[in-house]
Amino acid sequence: MAKKIEKIVLAYSGGLDTSIILKWLQETYGCEVVTFTADLGQDEELEPARAKAAISGVKDIRIVDLREEFVRDFVFPMLRANTLYEGQYLLGSSIARPLIAKHLVAIARQVGADAVAHGATGKGNDQVRFELAVNALDPSIEVIAPWRQWNIRSRTQLLDYAEKHGIPVPSDKRGEAPFSxxxxxxxxxxxxxxxxxxxxxxxxxxxxxxxxxxxxxxxxxxxxxxxxxxxxxxxxxxxxxxxxxxxxxxxxxxxxxxxxxxxxxxxxxxxxxxxxxxxxxxxxxxxxxxxxxxxxxxxxxxxxxxxxxxxxxxxxxxxxxxxxxxxxxxxxxxxxxxxxxxxxxxxxxxxxxxxxxxxSPCSLYCADLVTFEESSIAYDHHDAEGFIRLNGLRLRSWAARNGR
Known part of the structure; x- marks a missing residue:
């Protein structure tokens, strides 16, 4: 028999999807849900998320300013490596997920929750990032992924669920699916x-x-x-x-x-x-x-x-x-x-x-050494002859074998 979940911490944006997930968690698990909204500098007003959570009966609402921690402890360490995925992508979404997961786990420990939940879909990378991070930080905490568990299979069903449970659906969320x-x-x-x-x-x-x-x-x-x-x-x-x-x-x-x-x-x-x-x-x-x-x-x-x-x-x-x-x-x-x-x-x-x-005060660049003009630093051009001969030795052997 599966262990009964007593309290859940939800990564909550206040948008339509996580508002629906909040209601679904309350209905499905019948337990308290704590919401956690991370301020990562997304240029959105975050107080509406607090109001929406309160309307849904959430007593413990956490909105945490993580902007400095995000850049200092996640973006900058990544930048030190000149990091690009597949030679181009600067990993803006990828690097934010472990920080969100870190605080999900920390809040779960603070409030005595035995599970955390996220709104990532079953096709994307974010579900993997959130859950691997939770696994590494506290494997005793269960992860709930509603998009992999519920019976909602279409956008129409999602909107029907929202209207059935009195969750406001913004006009820009109706009709054709919006950009993600x-x-x-x-x-x-x-x-x-x-x-x-x-x-x-x-x-x-x-x-x-x-x-x-x-x-x-x-x-x-x-x-x-x-x-x-x-x-x-x-x-x-x-x-x-x-x-x-x-x-x-x-x-x-x-x-x-x-x-x-x-x-x-x-x-x-x-x-x-x-x-x-x-x-x-x-x-x-x-x-x-x-x-x-x-x-x-x-x-x-x-x-x-x-x-x-x-x-x-x-x-x-x-x-x-x-x-x-x-x-x-x-x-x-x-x-x-x-x-x-x-x-x-x-x-x-x-x-x-x-x-x-x-x-830089720590520069390795030496203008006197690299100059085409006369240099005060001793550099014997004849040394290059031996350097080239030694590096060319294997190439001459390879060429000789191949009859060149």
């Missing part, structure tokens, strides 16, 4: 509707954070980002908290049409999906971070980071943020950042963020 969107301080994503056809061009109206690069200002804007230990700490000489800095860069990048991505990606659950992403601030930071690393990282260290990055990105995308192998890779990445400090100047112009200057 996700937003936080790092990005905005849009999926569904016309985007399900990879041959269809994404309409302009789906973009929320960025202007069309063709309509961006005709005059470039130049900014300077300061780094300490691999993390951005200032903008144009002004020290800022992580969330404040990313917010400022989002505004700058959005104005110049920076950070748009139209991507067909490989989901962990096995299907391909298409999404349109807007990551203006993150795109600028990626360029700037690579810029400061170019003069502060040793060649072999930089190349090793580039080799492990795809594996690190895949772990985050697939939901293994709290797995031991991600911790191991993070330790390596963080160790590489000890001397990644200095300033990078970036030019923003019509969709591009171009590094045009970099300086």
């Amino acid at each position: 969107t996700d937003a936080n301080l790092l990005h905005t994503s849009t999926e569904g509707k016309i985007l399900e056809d990879p041959a269809a061009i994404a309409p302009d109206y789906i973009y929320q954070r960025t202007v069309d690069p063709l309509d961006a200002p005709d005059t470039p804007e130049t900014i300077t980002i300061g780094f300490e230990g691999g993390d951005p700490v200032s903008l144009n000489g002004q020290a800022m908290t992580p969330a404040t800095l990313l917010t400022e860069l989002n505004g700058l990048g959005g104005r110049h049409g920076i950070g748009r991505l139209d991507l067909v990606e490989n989901r962990f659950v096995g299907m391909k999906s298409r999404g349109v992403y807007e990551t203006p601030g993150g795109t600028i930071l990626l360029a700037a971070h690579r810029g400061i690393e170019s003069i502060t990282l040793d060649r072999a260290a930089a190349h090793l980071k580039d080799e492990i990055m795809p594996r690190y990105a895949e772990l985050i995308y697939n939901g293994f943020w709290f797995a031991p192998e991600r911790d191991m890779l993070q330790a390596l990445i963080d160790r590489s950042q000890a001397f990644v400090s200095g300033e990078v100047t970036v030019r923003l112009y019509k969709g591009s963020a171009s590094v045009i200057s970099r300086t």
